[in-house]
Amino acid sequence: MAPSQSPEPIPDESESASHHSASDSEMESESSSDEGGVTLDADQKQQQQRAPKRRRLSNSSTDSYIAAPPPAPLPTLSRIKRKEDVAREAAANKAAADANPVLIKDALAAGLEDARSSFTDLKVAPWLVGSLTTMAVRRPTAIQKACIPEILAGRDCIGGSRTGSGKTIAFAVPMLQKWAEDPFGIFGLVLTPTRELALQIYEQIKALSAPQSMKPLLITGGTDMRSQALALSQRPHVVIATPGRLADHIHTSGADTIRGLSRVRMVILDEADRLLSPGQGSMLPDVETCLSAVPSAADRQTLLFTATLTPEVRALQSMSSSSSSSAKPPIFVTEITSANKSTIPPTLHQTYLQVPLTHREAFLHVLLSTDANATKPAIIFTNTTATADLLERMLRRLGHRTTSLHSRLPQSERNANLARFRAAAARILVATDVASRGLDIPSVEMVVNYDVPRNPDDYVHRVGRTARAGRKGESVTLVGQRDVALVLAIEERVGRKMVEWEEEGVSVETRVVRDGVLKVVGEAKREAAGEMDEGRDVLGRRRVKLKKVR
Known part of the structure; x- marks a missing residue:
């Protein structure tokens, strides 16, 4: 994946000095001194002239000669100017970053994927960092680094990233962390289009929440409704469901069974493009039934994740921005794409x-x-x-x-x-x-x-x-x-x-x-x-x- 264009990194002062010979530094110092009207006294010039010179070696040379370490560099105007350039360029970069919208394109090339980044840097709780380490997840991916801090800050989120980029952890980690701060049931509702995906998310949430006494519940078709209704009435902390089966419970299982849904703080639509797609076999009516049993959009946090941002998903952004109250922060939208804008993995x-x-x-x-x-x-x-x-x-x-x-x-x-x-x-x-x-x-x-x-x-x-x-x-x-x-x-x-x-x-x-x-x-x-x-x-x-x- 080709990196996106970005300003060239400015070399560190010590690294820059090591690539110049003593004579180059001396010439630069003298020319800078003449231009700025500042002169060096005779003792300083004599000390610079006596400085041992570093020997230049070609790439193919086998000479093992190592030059003696140079003396401590004298303060010159060229160094002062270099610092000014750094400050000026940093200010320009900050202004450009402030001007950019929330939408993030090609986050990998823009530096969101940093080998030095960690979940601790994203303010993830230590117990969750331990669970992630146990699962051999040590570094956040681009979608995780972009979304986790915003979700922890309470913002609604639409996350688009290619398959296999770690979207489940991007919403599961902040949901579990916010639940641990105020544990009650039912705290979170995860809707997903297929039974197998619901089971996979259920198992991942169980693994992540192992250090805590969390009770997740799986609600999918193909299993007994009576046992599911009983478990749902006992206020599990997180419900992972397919829309069709949960809608059946809302219609038939009674108010006491689904009363816990009225307190939900966080709703996640995974594979949102499939859940919201219209036409034959659409799940949209069942999704609307499920959302009718939870608090309104203004009183809950809503997260949508998908590998393909369809027009139906994008429409929710404009709807939320036009109808959102001033008390709720604006929706956060991030689309992680490769340099060639491909939606499939580069490998x-x-x-x-x-x-x-x-x-x-x-x-x-x-x-x-x-x-x-x-x-x-x-x-x-x-x-x-x-x-x-x-x-x-x-x-x-x-x-x-x-x-x-x-x-x-x-x-x-x-x-x-x-x-x-x-x-x-x-x-x-x-x-x-x-x-x-x-x-x-x-x-x-x-x-x-x-x-x-x-x-x-x-x-x-x-x-x-x-x-x-x-x-x-x-x-x-x-x-x-x-x-x-x-x-x-x-x-x-x-x-x-x-x-x-x-x-x-x-x-x-x-x-x-x-x-x-x-x-x-x-x-x-x-x-x-x-x-x-x-x-x-x-x-x-x-x-x-x-x-x-x-």
Whole structure:
């Protein structure tokens, strides 16, 4: 990532002096003295002339001669002028910084990511610093350094940063610190679009709050509502929920169950672009129901975090600024982007593989079996649950250690499959977009887009499952004749071009034709489709559907 333009650093005085010979210093002193009308007496001139001279060595010289240390430098007008230059430039930099708006572009290159920075510098409580150290998180990222002080100061925040940049810690740490100052329930509400992401945030908050007696509560679909309602009525400190299930509780569980939500101090919308997006399958009605049960925006702190700042998210900034009271500080907006304005990690290698429409499964099998990819943990994304189910069954028959994650699976099976993939019991995870947001699995080295996503923002979130936190990763998009327009839209959205996938000594098309892959893959696909028609699970056991008892 190319750094943004910034003023050149001014060398330190001692460093500058070490790069000048004694004769250079003497000439500079004399010329400066003549210009300023100040002269040196004879004793000082004689002392400078007797000073040992440093020997200049070339870069290739092997001479080990070390010059004697020079005497203490005399105060000269050139030094005084250099200090004045430093002060003048510092004043100019301060004026330029004051003129800049709150919006932060390219914060990494602007110096927000400093190797010497720490969470202690951000006024994070010692017990939280200890928890972060235990989790091997020692230095704040750009989004954390930008947002944590502002959230601790009580400001509403909209944070935009690419995937894998540490947005969860950016809102969890200040929320826990403010809760510890005045612990009660329910203090915080975190809304997130998927069950898996809600579970991940729940586990991270539990780990961060381990030194304290905090009670977080997970409210998601796929589990018993009665036990959730009972736990919700007992005033947990933080609630992490999906909007649909929490809205169900608000409608059906009674006023006593949800009364604690009326005291919430902090509301966080994680993956806010998905939560606020309109259209078919929108979560916006459920989000509005959840927000109707908490205090108004003027009486709570609201935080929005996302990897893609959509128009719906940006609209909230203008709405809040036009309707906010004078007693509440203005909303803080930070967008952390790379130097080339790309929304994907700079360590991600984007590639595409041209495939014929009728042989897509065969090309996928060969791609996963090459010498370079045969051991890589990978996530394969599809657009539909039926395709994900079919691919998992087919790849199992072809010898790949595979599991799946999609909305047709029971919640217990979704949790078990994700745990298998995290533990490396399965090398490949076949998933729909329920796995594209927020999941942090550091071992993932490759993401394969079996189906090209229709929305370029979905592509950003998919490929963000690899190359996280500075690690290297690769994405491969299988492109057919009908997908070219979608790929061009994706390239325009992310600001980077895909390159054709290649591996030394490997021709996927040749292997598909020459090695009889088409026949083997075709048989595996037919058997997998037959299993699905018979209603069997991936292990070949017939599923038993229980009728609901009314």
